[in-house]
Amino acid sequence: MSAIEVVRLDPTPDQLVYTFGGHQPLLRVRPGTVIELTTEDCFGGRVRGVDDLPSQVCEFPRLNPVTGPIHVEGARPGDLLAVHFVDIRPRRDWAVSSTFPHFGALTTTHSTAMLHAPLEELVWRYDVDVERGIVRYRARRSELEVELPLDPMHGTVGVAPAGGEVVMSITPSAHGGNMDTPELRAGTTVYLPVNVDGAMLAIGDGHCRQGEGEVCGTAVEAAMETVIVVDVVRGALRAWPRLENDEFIMSTGSVRPLEDAFRISQHDLVGWTADLLDLDPLDALQLVSQAGLAPVGNVVDTNYTMVAKLPTSVLGGARPYDGLHQRLRDVGRSYLAERGSVAS
Amino acid sequence: MSAIEVVRLDPTPDQLVYTFGGHQPLLRVRPGTVIELTTEDCFGGRVRGVDDLPSQVCEFPRLNPVTGPIHVEGARPGDLLAVHFVDIRPRRDWAVSSTFPHFGALTTTHSTAMLHAPLEELVWRYDVDVERGIVRYRARRSELEVELPLDPMHGTVGVAPAGGEVVMSITPSAHGGNMDTPELRAGTTVYLPVNVDGAMLAIGDGHCRQGEGEVCGTAVEAAMETVIVVDVVRGALRAWPRLENDEFIMSTGSVRPLEDAFRISQHDLVGWTADLLDLDPLDALQLVSQAGLAPVGNVVDTNYTMVAKLPTSVLGGARPYDGLHQRLRDVGRSYLAERGSVAS
Amino acid sequence: MSAIEVVRLDPTPDQLVYTFGGHQPLLRVRPGTVIELTTEDCFGGRVRGVDDLPSQVCEFPRLNPVTGPIHVEGARPGDLLAVHFVDIRPRRDWAVSSTFPHFGALTTTHSTAMLHAPLEELVWRYDVDVERGIVRYRARRSELEVELPLDPMHGTVGVAPAGGEVVMSITPSAHGGNMDTPELRAGTTVYLPVNVDGAMLAIGDGHCRQGEGEVCGTAVEAAMETVIVVDVVRGALRAWPRLENDEFIMSTGSVRPLEDAFRISQHDLVGWTADLLDLDPLDALQLVSQAGLAPVGNVVDTNYTMVAKLPTSVLGGARPYDGLHQRLRDVGRSYLAERGSVAS
């Protein structure tokens, strides 16, 4: 553990940013560094109870703040940035969710434009009990309460986009961003394509848990205390973010329509599988077709996100990027052991 | 077990049908009957090895044969037909999969029409080992072999459509049909809307296993020996098929585009949850948004299928249709106990 | 004119049908026959004023009645049926349009399922003045009246589907059906793929006029007195309906999503252009890309319809099917000259 460099990033509210791209680095680190960072929730912490309507207390475009950007030294266009999530834990004993006018999968939106008035804007406040590992849902219009497992994750993680673009943090795309998949939990490594020197990583939008699809438009939104370790894979040019945990390799696609997000994620997973197992593309297609999973990420953001998963059990001994995920996992475990924490 | 009526349906090749609707019943049963039936694979059993190209040995529209229709006495328009899958087991020690010209999620099709030549048509033959509970994948263009878990299911189950329509068995829609979701395994109850007297149930397209999305267009296709038990729920008018197993209630949607299939499945699950928990629709939306899962069924058939799942743990003691699934599950277990079989 | 065989088809209400496929022929004709036929409006004539709400006076699935089927002798699978529209004229001095719950492009529907209540159901009654060539729009909630040009067309024309399917008349697909494109006016020839002996043509859903997209879900709906002439093109196997008038050749695609309907229509037009001008497919793609038009048909029916148009001026002297459209046009003109009518 003496070899692990640990730095801390706890931005003030003024330091939070709302785009990928367009900002000077808030922190510079070397590959291999463990970063302890804090994130604010997607509402900037302004929705604290059922009477704080997001459309009233939040101000466009200051939504979905992210912590960063973090410049990773030596990361260059054409590399992959590996971000391993060591720990994600809620900073408060409450969290919130809401409907939001013109946002969500089952309502008229600015894109799926209809002549209906928006659905009613409602806020739900959850109790968060880290010790018991639960969040408590409370119905607004009845007495029902339900305990759901705490399953912390980040909706938003990404780097500066290609082509000099500056993209709002609510958008998921090839640079990562607001993918809103529950797969982005502790124990997972994310691989992001590097488009600019230093990659310019930023992270936000913590969720105590999220259903697949994020149907109403928001998850159980929470400020987080998060630990990551970053590294760089040289010359591993990729178009779309990939994920890996101990049980699955995962490709993502974030576009509209949803079938194209599905196609991107499956196409990438087929190519990845062909690379790892030295397979003909059609042989890889066949294997993925029978062994793969395809959960929805989100169907509410400016792009929709699909995830394509293949069990690592199918891979025999093959592992991506020379086993980088396992090495970062080990770094994370060492860090946690030293700190006396327990990884989720 | 003495109270359980068991009938057998083992159609000759000439008795297989290729549409939902348009046929006289092959069998008439009372609600509560256990039916042992056999199904042929989606290729009509004509693809037996890697040299049997489907486009050459199969003849449109004689694809995807189904066993039935079964007239369930007393089922009337406005009722739900409950079909509980007691057992599904492969009838042969091999199964096949293939690409197929103009079919699949990552290729030009008749709908997603492009100027490319079709992908190459290839067949994969799998070994099926029921005892060991595995199927064996063999790459066509390398030596790789991979064992995958046997996980038998039916791609196609449905009833006669509404409006006097006759629909090819390859199409999933509100009447069920070719939904191609791996959730349709033994231990699951399917609820189908009844459109005509007797419902006219038919089943086919067994898969030894299937990845979510069925990306290449086909699963590990196999003839099956299947046991079901059927029942009728009076006046439970529903638009779309629902599923239930011991752990989840599930809604489905089968249309294009994929986001509308998602919307249908989520919309139905929100309504179902509101009914079961006596919740306001927005409260149900919130609960489903945080607790639900959303796996893809297929993105290759004439309609795409999405599944929306909610854990029964969220429901407290509430169960759909007065616990019908559990009662049918018990019937199935009694049947299996008597037969000396073991449910999957 | 003595050479032209003219027959009349004026079905009683009981003779109207609601599906393509599944019916015995109401009429048998030889190729080259002129058919004078009547059609009822999409509401079966039951919506006569603003107080006749379609959801109350119409009964599912008895919507969108069609006149037919007409058996055309000698038409066999693999042929094309050519249907030239000689004349289309409203039978009444009024017509109606409406919103309809869960139907339309800017509202929650059964497919684009949302949590909104349906838009209000409203009926608009139009005056129809054939002499002046106008219909009169009257706002329901203000005094505004607007005269719009009368431009009669049929929303629905098709043949029996392939594969033994029976399809509700409201669905457009490869067999034609409810394409709802304003291009289907007098002076136009429609080419439909023949799937069964006799083709089994049926026609309905007259519109006094229709905007592109049919956004609210219905056009200016009217019963029609229509004259067609039919013919058969041998061995001209085609997947999708094509249209031709004196100025354009047109391909159609009717599926969801809308981009796939666009792809189908453009793909067919590129192939058609390549055939007519003996061009390489990429050369045809280039020509269509610069010279083509792409109006929407409908974005409301169970499938969406796109039209791809190429000016005949681009074709030099080349004309499809050996100039069949022009020959049918001449037959129609002769008929009209004899009857003292004037084609639209």
Add this chain to the structure above:
Amino acid sequence: MSAIEVVRLDPTPDQLVYTFGGHQPLLRVRPGTVIELTTEDCFGGRVRGVDDLPSQVCEFPRLNPVTGPIHVEGARPGDLLAVHFVDIRPRRDWAVSSTFPHFGALTTTHSTAMLHAPLEELVWRYDVDVERGIVRYRARRSELEVELPLDPMHGTVGVAPAGGEVVMSITPSAHGGNMDTPELRAGTTVYLPVNVDGAMLAIGDGHCRQGEGEVCGTAVEAAMETVIVVDVVRGALRAWPRLENDEFIMSTGSVRPLEDAFRISQHDLVGWTADLLDLDPLDALQLVSQAGLAPVGNVVDTNYTMVAKLPTSVLGGARPYDGLHQRLRDVGRSYLAERGSVAS
């Protein structure tokens, strides 16, 4: 004419930009100013003949250069920028079009990801004859030549996006951008939402003509000499670009999928019509449904563009923005009369 201020903007190649947003103004003008400007073609002028393959001679992301940004004094967020196109004429006697790997409506792309190899990359060079008003298509693989009408337009016109975003010029969205609709010809006024002080207008991507849909991915691409006049409408906050010429008002939508682009454009046109004619929204929906046109813009760019058109004849005397289009049209005519030119 003495009252008309005329300025000229003829950027050097180094001054061309490739994004909306992220640049200092190249020019500052007052509302009412006539601007004579030049634009380079989408390939930066590097594709000059059939042997200049775009993927070889062009360098991502330096594609689709635009001229600007132009700061219009007094334009503030919440205003509309009106840009009237007075004249658009090709600067060379040739133009080019091409296929491009992974781009186009009938090919695998980075979004509609498939396992096919890309279509062949081919370039077509057109002769441009301004005097005769034609461009000449020449097939690459046969002797066919076709004259098509010259119909100059700009594919790309837009302003700085909202939210601090910087967007590549190839993307159409709410800020305008690469809408690629042939409606953007001389005689047309475009209304763009102002998101930043000065609006920051930029224009590029001239086309000698373009089919609807831009199916192959490119139009007849040309450097242009273009004259515009700009003005500002105070407090006319709008979400999406609108167009107006003497015959039509037009709304646009640029998103994916294509049905959402359709919905946006129709939703906006319904609202616009309701405003202009003081109609209830459902009355406006009905009128647009029967009188509107819906041509495709493009189905190839990062967002797809639909146009919704309503004839001004339907509007009685009502005209948007107090007749601004007509006033700008008059300014343009005065300018052209003085210069001895003839507007298209």
